[in-house]
Each structure stands twice: as C-alpha cells, then as structure tokens.
Amino acid sequence: MVSTNIEDSELDSHGPQTFLTKYVWSQDHKVIAIQYMGTATAIGLVALVLSWFMRLQIGFPDTFDFIDSESYYQYVTMHGMIMVIYLLTAFFLGGFGNYLIPLMVGARDMVFPYLNMLSYWFYLLSVIILASSFFVPGGATGAGWTLYPPQSILEGTPGSDWGIILMLVSLIVFIIAFTMGGLNYVITVLQARTEGMTMMRLPLTIWGIFVATIMGLLAFPALFVGGVMMMFDKVLGTSFFIPAIVSMGESLEYGGGSPLLFQHLFWFFGHPEVYIVALPGFGIVSDLISVHARKNIFGYRQMVWAIVIIGALSFIVWAHHMYVSGMDPAFGFFFAITTLIIALPTAIKVYNWVLTLWRGNIHFTLPMLFAIAFVFTFVVGGLTGLFLGNVVVDVPLSDTYFVVAHFHMVMGVAPVLVVFGAIYHWYPKATGRMMNQTMGHIHFWVTFIGTYLIFFPMHFLGFVGIPRRYFTFDGLDFIPESALTLNAAISIAAFVVGAAQMVFLFNLFWSIRNGKKADGNPWRATSMEWQTPQTPPVHGNWGASLPVVHRWAYDYSLPGVEEDFVPQTIPVAEGEMDER
Amino acid sequence: MSIFRHISTKPWLLDERPANVIHPGLASRTSTTKSGLRLFLGVITALFALLSVAYIENTTLAYWTPLLEPQLLWLNTAVLVLSSLTIQRARNLAAKDLPVQARRLLITSAVLAVAFLFGQMFAWLELLQLGYFASVNASYAFYYLMTALHGLHIFGGITVLVFALDRAYREDNVDTIKRTVQLCATYWHYLLLIWVVLFAMMLMDNGSILDKI
Known part of the structure; x- marks a missing residue:
C-alpha cells in the first residue's frame, strides 16, 4: 500500500x-x-x-x-x-x-x-x-x-x-x-x-521552489509548442518558422513562415526559465544565511512578496532577448522598462540578505561561504543585467562575450554556488554524516575565485568587441593580441575550476562512509526537516504521527531563551509572549 | 481575498491559538486530486492559449490561405458534445448514489470519445486524400497540429477513465466512483470547450481573425 x-x-x-x-x-x-x-x-x-x-x-x-x-x-x-x-x-x-x-x-x-x-x-x-x-x-x-x-x-x-x-x-x-x-x-x-x-x-526555500514550479508549469508549454511546431517543420515539411529561403543555391520548398514566432515562443519560456533556476536559489540562500548567522531572516514578508513579484514580472520581459532581432521602438521601450523594474524586488532581496548578516552570529561554515559567494556573484551578474536591459546598450554588446559573462555569472555560477551550499547543508540530513571540511574548503575557494577568473575578464573581452559563438578569431584584425592571451588564461582557469569539482564529487562519495557522524540537527536549525525522528528520514518521514507546527521557521537567538534556536515543533511557552 | 489575508500575516509574532485552528493540516485525497486536475487544466490552458496566439498571428501573414474544413468536423463536434452530456448525466447519477447506472454512462462517454477520435482521423484522411498535406499551407499545418494535440489530450483522458473504471469495479466503492466521475466530467467539459474554441478559430480564418471579432 x-x-x-x-x-x-x-x-x-x-x-x-x-x-x-x-x-x-x-x-x-x-x-x-x-x-x-x-x-x-x-x-x-x-x-x-x-x-x-x-x-x-x-x-x-x-x-x-x-x-x-x-x-x-x-x-x-x-x-x-x-x-x-x-x-x-x-x-x-x-x-x-x-x-x-x-x-x-x-x-x-x-x-x-x-x-x-x-x-x-x-x-x-x-x-x-x-x-x-x-x-x-x-x-x-x-x-x-x-x-x-x-x-x-x-x-x-x-x-x-x-x-x-x-x-x-x-x-x-x-x-x-x-x-x-x-x-x-x-x-x-x-x-x-x-x-x-x-x-x-x-521556509523561504519552499516559497522559492513553489513559485518557480508554478512558473515552470506556465512557461514550459511555450517551449513545448515551439518544439512540436519545429518538429512539424523538420519532419512534415510545414513552414511554421521557415520563410521562403534559398539554401546552397537551391530554392527550398519552405515558405511563408515566421522565424520570429519561434523566438517569441522560445523566450516566453526562456526568460521565466532564468527565474525558475534563480528563485529556488534565492529561497535556499535565505535559509542558509539565516541558519548560519543564527538570526531570523530580515524582512520575511518582503522576501515572499519579492519572490512572487519577480515570478510574475518574469513573464513580461521576454523580448529583451530579442532587441537585436528588430522590433518596434515602443516594444523595446516597454520591455526595457519591465526588465529594469525586476531589479527592484531583486534588490530588496539582496539588501535583506545583507541585513540578515548584519550583526548576526556569523558562522563561516561551508554552506555559509557558498551563500555569501552567491550574493557577491549574483550582484555582479545582476548589475550587468541592468546594462543589457537597455536597448541602446544591448545592441552593441549583444553578440559579444559581455553577454556570456553576464549570464554565466547570474544564472550559471550563482545558482551552482547555491546548489553546492545546499548540498553541504543538507548532506548530513540525507546521509547522517558531515562532508569533509578540508576538501570542502579547497572546493569552495578554487570554485569561487576560479569562476571570477573565468568570467570577470569576459566583460572586458566583450567591451573590446570579441564576438561570442565564434569558432575562430582568425582574420579579425581588430582583436588585440592581449585578448587572445587573456583567452588562454581564462581557459587555464576553467580547467582548474573543473578539476576542483572532482574534489567535490570525491568528497560526496567519500563522506558517505568516512565523514564525521552527524546527529539529526547538526546546524541547530529550526525548520521541519531537521526535526525528523530518524536521520536519514525513513519512508513516511515522521514515525507514528505527523508533527505539529507552532511557530515560523526563523526563531533564532530569541531573547530570554537559553538555546539560540527554537524548532518549529516547540509549542509557545508560557510567558514567551512577554519576553518578546 | 483570502490570499491577501494569508500573505499579510506576520508569522514572527507568536500566535497562541491552538495549531489546528491556525491551520488544520487536513487534506483529503478528493481535494488533492481535484486541485491537481485544476492545475493541470491550467497547464493545458497555457499550452492551447500559446498555440492560439501563434495561430492568430499566422492568419495575418501574406501566405495564409483559409482552411477547407472537412464537414465531418461538425459531426465530430456533435459526438464530443454528446460525450460531455452523457458524462454530466453520469455525474448527476453518481451524486444520487446510483453507481451502476453512472458506470454504464461513463462507458458510453468513453466510447463516444473514442468515436470522436476516429472521426478526427477520418477527417484527416479526407484532407490527405485531397492532397492537403500539412506542408501545403500554414492553415493546414495548424489544423493537423491543433487536432493532434487536442486528440492526444482526449486519448489521455480516455486512458485515465479506463484505469479508473477498472479500479472502481474492483473496489466497488461508491465514493471512488463519485470522485472518478466528477474528475472525468470536469476534464471532459474542459476539453470540449477547448475544441469548440479551436474549431471556431479554424472557421474564422479568412484573413485576420482579429478583424472579424
């Protein structure tokens, strides 16, 4: 059963x-x-x-x-x-x-x-x-x-x-x-x-995942429709997306379709997709920062509202990926405005993370290091997003390494840092053991510094005008020799960062047997997953009866309470009301 | 609205009411499947809405030629309407605790839905025999695409219904049947609605639909 x-x-x-x-x-x-x-x-x-x-x-x-x-x-x-x-x-x-x-x-x-x-x-x-x-x-x-x-x-x-x-x-x-x-x-x-x-x-982790999932359910159908229509074009010879075209000297049977239609469908999915990846990251980082700074998250309600607002706004900005496809200036204006507005709720989130750290009891554990690294990386990637959100700035930069740098920072490196932080954080719950600290620190510092060495210089390559997607830069005289040297250096950084991930993978398997034994709640956290009767939780999670929740997930360092955390399952004590 | 009341609460303040008053935490199988279906219908709506937008955009393009609708589609529509009516009747019967009759009507609905699918395929054959392949014009491409996607959803509905009926027979539980009928009826009506909208769009495709409305 x-x-x-x-x-x-x-x-x-x-x-x-x-x-x-x-x-x-x-x-x-x-x-x-x-x-x-x-x-x-x-x-x-x-x-x-x-x-x-x-x-x-x-x-x-x-x-x-x-x-x-x-x-x-x-x-x-x-x-x-x-x-x-x-x-x-x-x-x-x-x-x-x-x-x-x-x-x-x-x-x-x-x-x-x-x-x-x-x-x-x-x-x-x-x-x-x-x-x-x-x-x-x-x-x-x-x-x-x-x-x-x-x-x-x-x-x-x-x-x-x-x-x-x-x-x-x-x-x-x-x-x-x-x-x-x-x-x-x-x-x-x-x-x-x-x-x-x-x-x-x-917890905000759940809010992030919850809103991201709803976005996915509404955005993926666009990719589905686009994909099926392109399949028709490929297999049945329809012309949904293919205009009349001469290929290799021959006039093709296709005709009458609109390539732009695909771009709209793709980016109607593609832009929310960015936030489908980012929102769970936002949520998880909020929880990591709160737990490891022993402080309640600053502005919980704002954080929830920001997640919801970002989710909603992300559906009306898709055409900022298409400025170079050509569009009515009025549309460009509209999409630039909506794109820049997203910076507001996102900035609220960043301020709240920083304010949570402010005068917190910060523990530089591995999850915390990754969470802070995320905030840094996300801010850098987000700020370049403000450049690219403006049509006039985007058009010259669009096909250069500036964009490569931007999206790798904001939705490549940043979310991956969250994934790592989250794995270091929840690993003891899933296995009953801690991951090795030394290997973890090697992994963190090489990854964090290394990804900056890879992607930060790409901004400059972009300003020089190095085109992205090119297989070779032969014959492009405007490219200075130094840019090519920089590219070689970036490559070496990339190999080192990649190798550091092998350390992480080794740690992942090694620690299952050899990691330090963890009890059910090694980070002394309040949220429900740390309160299971067994670690790792068995099938059914909660033993004979379901737990009862009495408070929110962020009761850290309460005045008048001996422990610096109160799990969600602890009932409100008599007199607790007066203490606050 | 309750959602605004929810998200304006201040969870950091202590709430001394008993936990079950704050949130009862009881979800029944009926309510989860019902919400699951509603959410799924939302996903389907997104799918067909995007497809419709693409369709409407295409009708304004220079190469567009109106679709020659097979007259069979009218008959198919009637069959689908009938299928929806029988499933609604089954729902009413189940609500009146008449599971045997409800079950019989459910089977009728499933058979009618299968008939609809065959009808759609005959309509395809008719066009194909006349040489109107999907590659002839975007109007035909959309016709095949929309009917195929809609047909697949109908097919999925029938499959679920057959499995549910099988379980209802084995368990012979009035509540199971009631729930099954309710969910299936919702899904059936919704797919009928989608079909009517798609069919109407196909009928109005001479030039821009936007001009006609």
Whole structure:
C-alpha cells in the first residue's frame, strides 16, 4: 500500500522493503530526489567536459585535431541546453524540490507519489535521448541552445538531420516529466502542509521552489509548442518558422513562415526559465544565511512578496532577448522598462540578505561561504543585467562575450554556488554524516575565485568587441593580441575550476562512509526537516504521527531563551509572549 | 481575498491559538486530486492559449490561405458534445448514489470519445486524400497540429477513465466512483470547450481573425 501524506500510520516504517521497490522503482520522495540529483550530476559532468573542449579551442586555437567548427558548435549547444535545463532545472526542482518539500511542510510524501516516480523516469528517458544524439549520424545539434530556426533544421548546421530531432523529442519528454513533477510540488505545498503550518510559516526555500514550479508549469508549454511546431517543420515539411529561403543555391520548398514566432515562443519560456533556476536559489540562500548567522531572516514578508513579484514580472520581459532581432521602438521601450523594474524586488532581496548578516552570529561554515559567494556573484551578474536591459546598450554588446559573462555569472555560477551550499547543508540530513571540511574548503575557494577568473575578464573581452559563438578569431584584425592571451588564461582557469569539482564529487562519495557522524540537527536549525525522528528520514518521514507546527521557521537567538534556536515543533511557552 | 489575508500575516509574532485552528493540516485525497486536475487544466490552458496566439498571428501573414474544413468536423463536434452530456448525466447519477447506472454512462462517454477520435482521423484522411498535406499551407499545418494535440489530450483522458473504471469495479466503492466521475466530467467539459474554441478559430480564418471579432 502506498503511503500518502494524509493518514497517520501506526507502523514506524511502512515503506516497500525489496531493493528494487526501495531504491529503483521507488515512490519515496527522498529516493526520487537523489535519483534526480544523480542523473542531473551525471549529465552535468558531460556538459562540464564539453565546456573544457570549448575552452581548449578558444584558448589554444587549432591545437587539437578532434575539435573542428562543427563539433565546436555541438559542444556549445549541448553545454548550454544541458546546464540550463537538464542540470539546473532538474536539480533545483526535481532534486531539492522533491527532497525538501515534504520534509519542510511536514508531509509524509508528495501527494501523488506514483506520478512523482513517473516524473523521474521520464526525466531519465529525456536525458538518455539527449545523450544518444551524440552518437547518431551527423551528431548532436549545433544550432545553439536557443535552437533558432531556420538554421537549426536546415543543411549546413551540424546535426540538422537527427541531432535536432532528438533534441526536440528530448525536450518534449522533459516537459512531460516536469509537468508530472510540478503538479506534485505545487499541490503538496498547497494541501499537504501539516497542522499549524500556514503558508507564511513556510521556509523561504519552499516559497522559492513553489513559485518557480508554478512558473515552470506556465512557461514550459511555450517551449513545448515551439518544439512540436519545429518538429512539424523538420519532419512534415510545414513552414511554421521557415520563410521562403534559398539554401546552397537551391530554392527550398519552405515558405511563408515566421522565424520570429519561434523566438517569441522560445523566450516566453526562456526568460521565466532564468527565474525558475534563480528563485529556488534565492529561497535556499535565505535559509542558509539565516541558519548560519543564527538570526531570523530580515524582512520575511518582503522576501515572499519579492519572490512572487519577480515570478510574475518574469513573464513580461521576454523580448529583451530579442532587441537585436528588430522590433518596434515602443516594444523595446516597454520591455526595457519591465526588465529594469525586476531589479527592484531583486534588490530588496539582496539588501535583506545583507541585513540578515548584519550583526548576526556569523558562522563561516561551508554552506555559509557558498551563500555569501552567491550574493557577491549574483550582484555582479545582476548589475550587468541592468546594462543589457537597455536597448541602446544591448545592441552593441549583444553578440559579444559581455553577454556570456553576464549570464554565466547570474544564472550559471550563482545558482551552482547555491546548489553546492545546499548540498553541504543538507548532506548530513540525507546521509547522517558531515562532508569533509578540508576538501570542502579547497572546493569552495578554487570554485569561487576560479569562476571570477573565468568570467570577470569576459566583460572586458566583450567591451573590446570579441564576438561570442565564434569558432575562430582568425582574420579579425581588430582583436588585440592581449585578448587572445587573456583567452588562454581564462581557459587555464576553467580547467582548474573543473578539476576542483572532482574534489567535490570525491568528497560526496567519500563522506558517505568516512565523514564525521552527524546527529539529526547538526546546524541547530529550526525548520521541519531537521526535526525528523530518524536521520536519514525513513519512508513516511515522521514515525507514528505527523508533527505539529507552532511557530515560523526563523526563531533564532530569541531573547530570554537559553538555546539560540527554537524548532518549529516547540509549542509557545508560557510567558514567551512577554519576553518578546 | 483570502490570499491577501494569508500573505499579510506576520508569522514572527507568536500566535497562541491552538495549531489546528491556525491551520488544520487536513487534506483529503478528493481535494488533492481535484486541485491537481485544476492545475493541470491550467497547464493545458497555457499550452492551447500559446498555440492560439501563434495561430492568430499566422492568419495575418501574406501566405495564409483559409482552411477547407472537412464537414465531418461538425459531426465530430456533435459526438464530443454528446460525450460531455452523457458524462454530466453520469455525474448527476453518481451524486444520487446510483453507481451502476453512472458506470454504464461513463462507458458510453468513453466510447463516444473514442468515436470522436476516429472521426478526427477520418477527417484527416479526407484532407490527405485531397492532397492537403500539412506542408501545403500554414492553415493546414495548424489544423493537423491543433487536432493532434487536442486528440492526444482526449486519448489521455480516455486512458485515465479506463484505469479508473477498472479500479472502481474492483473496489466497488461508491465514493471512488463519485470522485472518478466528477474528475472525468470536469476534464471532459474542459476539453470540449477547448475544441469548440479551436474549431471556431479554424472557421474564422479568412484573413485576420482579429478583424472579424
């Protein structure tokens, strides 16, 4: 019998006991979360290696025979798509969403466990389809992660035969997987909260994941529609996105379609996608900072409202990715304004993180280091976003390394830092052991400083006018020699940062057996996931009866209380009211 | 509205009311599946709304030629309406604690929905035989795309209904049937609504739809 979060159970653990049902065809949200994270990490490693290949070519052009212009574009495309969708989206929502939602809201599991299991297997299928595209004739698609037609499906672009078809199929399967998971996350947050857990008592992690999931459910259909229509264009010869076109000297059968339509559909998904990755990161960072500074989060309500407002605004800014596609100046004006307005709620969040740290009892633990590193990186990436949000600044910078620097800082490095911080933070809950500190510090400092060495100089490359996406800069006389030297240095930094991730991976596995033993609540945190009767939590999470929540998730360093934290499950003590 | 009341509370202040008064924390299977379905309908709405926007944009392009609708679509629409009516009747019967009759009508609805799908395929065949492939014009491309996506959703609905009916037979529980019928009826009506909107758009495609409204 599948347990639901609703009924209390007399048994301590009533989960399936065979290896296959416990760890493979599991409907337990914790197992599914780890499956999601494992798969995302595996395909993420592929994307990491691809970025190395790209840096080999850019840093040391024409040195490596296995990289030609075709394979270079395939690396670029697959790196981008894997990192954004199959790693970050899957990790934050499929991974952390699955692991944390039921634990943090005090539920036994997701409300639709079977659908949740299906969600993972569809995700795995989409990853396998994506990876298989490396091995088909013509190889993976090299159309760029935005897959702009007409080039993505016409001869001349690498992988325009099978690669693009597999990419589209994989995306469609991913979206189906995400929808199944997303329904679970939203309804679990809305309806499966335990007694006393109001929406405003939820930790900000849950708010971030919750709003990001709703955004995903509304934004992914745009990619779905675009993907299916492009598939029609490729397979059935329709012309949704293909205008009358002469290719390789021949007039093609296509005609009458609108390439701009795809761009609108893509970015109607693509921009919210940025925040689908960022919002869970915002939420998690808020909790990491609060726990490790032993202080309640500053401006909880503002933080919630900011998350909701950012989520809503992100649906009306998509065309700022299309300034260079040509548009009515009035539209450009509108989208520039909405884009810049997003800076307001985002700035509120940054101020509140800083104000939470202000006069806090800051512990420089690994999660805290990563959280602070996130704030730094996110501010740098966010500020360059303000440059690019203006049409007149964007147009000259749009196709340069400035944009590469911007989006890697703001939605590449920043969210990945949160992922790391969150793993160091919740690892003891999932395994019962702490991760090794020394390896963790090596990982942190190399990653943090290294990513700045990689991406910060790219801003300058962009100002010099180095075009992005180019396989070679041969014959571009305006590029100074120093820029090429800088590119070589960036590449070396990239190899070192990549190598540091191997330290992290080793630590991840090594610490399962050899890490310092942790008790159920090593960070002395208040939120529900640290109050489970067992660590790691068993199937059903809460033992015989569900916990009851008496307070919000941020009661740290209360006046007149001996301990510097009061878990959400502790009832309000007599006289506590007067103390405050 | 309650949402504004929710998000304007001050959770950092102590609330000495008993926890179950603050939030009861009781969710029934019925309410979770019902909300799950509603949310899913929201996702479907986003999907078809975006498709409709793309469609309307295309009708304004120079290459657009109006679709030659197969007359069969009218019959198919009637079948789908009938399917919705029978499922509504099944819902009413289930509400009156008449599970056996409700079950029978549910099967009728499923059969009618299958008939609708076959009807749609015949309409495709009709156009294909006349040489109107998807590649002929964007209007045909959209016709095949929209009917296919709508058909897939109908197919999904039928599949769920068959599984639910099977379980209802095995468990023979009046409440299970009531819940199943309710959920299926909601889904059926919604897909009928989507079909009516799509069909209406296809009928109005001579030149810009926007001009006609």
